[in-house]
Amino acid sequence: MPELRLRTSDLLLRPTTEADLPAVAATLSADATINPRLPRFSALDESTSRAVSAHQSYWQSVGNWSPDSWRLDLVVTLGERIIGVQSLEGEDFLVLRTVDSASYLARDTRGRGWGKQARRAVLALAFGPLGADYAITSAWHHNAASLGVSKALGYKPNGESRERSDAGPGADTMVHLRLTRTDWEASGHGASVKISGFERCRPLFGL
Numbered sequence: 193m194p195e196l197r198l199r200t201s202d203l204l205l206r207p208t209t210e211a212d213l214p215a216v217a218a219t220l221s222a223d224a225t226i227n228p229r230l231p232r233f234s235a236l237d238e239s240t241s242r243a244v245s246a247h248q249s250y251w252q253s254v255g256n257w258s259p260d261s262w263r264l265d266l267v268v269t270l271g272e273r274i275i276g277v278q279s280l281e282g283e284d285f286l287v288l289r290t291v292d293s294a295s296y297l298a299r300d301t302r303g304r305g306w307g308k309q310a311r312r313a314v315l316a317l318a319f320g321p322l323g324a325d326y327a328i329t330s331a332w333h334h335n336a337a338s339l340g341v342s343k344a345l346g347y348k349p350n351g352e353s354r355e356r357s358d359a360g361p362g363a364d365t366m367v368h369l370r371l372t373r374t375d376w377e378a379s380g381h382g383a384s385v386k387i388s389g390f391e392r393c394r395p396l397f398g399l
């Protein structure tokens with residue numbers, strides 16, 4: 193889906209390509225787990241490990257894509273620079289009409305409202321042309337920035353769970369949140385997002 197573009201006041205989001213992967217790897221840091229389900233290679237140095245993760249994650253999302261189970265990875269760009277990745281996921285989307293999301297930004301670009309802009313962009317895609325009814329998300333209870341983005345965009349509490357920690361042995365609390373179409377539309381948050389190039393992507397979502 194090379195033509196899809198999501199524009200916010202400062203950012204452009206577009207589907208990740210293989211050529212983007214070195215720049216994507218460069219945005220990763222120790223606190224930005226690209227995908228907790230990826231294998232870890234403890235003998236690799238940090239930068240090689242990030243590059244492997246960026247490539248495996250990309251190929252997984254492309255190789256496993258189906259209308260019943262998809263993950264759209266968009267690079268978040270500020271001018272010419274790739275500053276992070278914003279993902280949107282759908283499992284059994286045609287029935288559940290629910291999307292999940294995940295994101296990370298390079299450390300030096302956080303805390304300036306761009307995390308909110310990137311999330312708002314994919315929510316506009318989800319509640320707009322994709323026709324979602326719900327957006328869910330999850331974050332560790334101590335991840336104030338991720339929880340802050342969700343709360344600012346109108347997500348409401350949707351329970352907690354105990355999960356194996358990805359920061360060490362033992363378990364920790366994962367907080368779940370949910371945004372309804374009604375709350376999204378009432379918020380007007382989608383108005384500032386411009387979406388183009390979606391029509392040719394529609395069949396890939398089974399729509």
Ligand SMILES: CC(C)(COP(=O)(O)OP(=O)(O)OC[C@H]1O[C@@H](n2cnc3c(N)ncnc32)[C@H](O)[C@@H]1OP(=O)(O)O)[C@@H](O)C(=O)NCCC(=O)NCCS
Nearest residue numbers: 295296297302303304305306307308336337338340341344
């Ligand atoms: C999560 C992430 C993408 C958010 O991007 P960001 O640019 O930092 O977020 P923004 O500046 O757009 O917004 C953060 C919101 O959380 C709030 N926030 C941030 N840190 C906070 C803190 N320590 N305490 C309370 N609120 C906090 C901000 O005030 C803001 O909300 P507001 O506009 O209502 O005030 C980014 O921090 C990141 O890459 N983190 C590491 C990876 C990660 O944890 N990803 C999510 C995995 S679930």
